[in-house]
Amino acid sequence: MGKIITLSVPDWVDEKKFREAFMRALLESTPERMNGEELRKLLGIKETEDEIEVPEGVENLRKKDRERVKWLS
Structure with missing residues (x-):
């Protein structure tokens, strides 16, 4: 599974930009x-x-690629 992390950011932080940078x-x-x-x-x-x-x-x-592979086998 994963870890759950909760972050608090100031109101002036653009949530979308923060999420993109975090990702x-x-x-x-x-x-x-x-x-x-x-x-x-x-x-x-x-x-x-x-x-x-x-x-x-x-x-x-x-x-064509499948046929080529058959001939190589």
């Missing part, structure tokens, strides 16, 4: 690899959309 610092101190669920929690992403449209040209590249 940048946090991301710089994280490991190089992280699973998707941890990243969603870190960035505060609650809803995700699983459907991603892949252009036809990219799909054709994938098919």
Whole structure:
């Protein structure tokens, strides 16, 4: 799990800018690899959309690459 940290900042601090600076610092101190669920929690992403449209040209590249890998095996 994670740690819960509560911060009090003066009224004159721009909360949005503070959050962005804090997130940048946090991301710089994280490991190089992280699973998707941890990243969603870190960035505060609650809803995700699983459907991603892949252009036809990219799909054709994938098919060619799969065929190439079969020949190498």
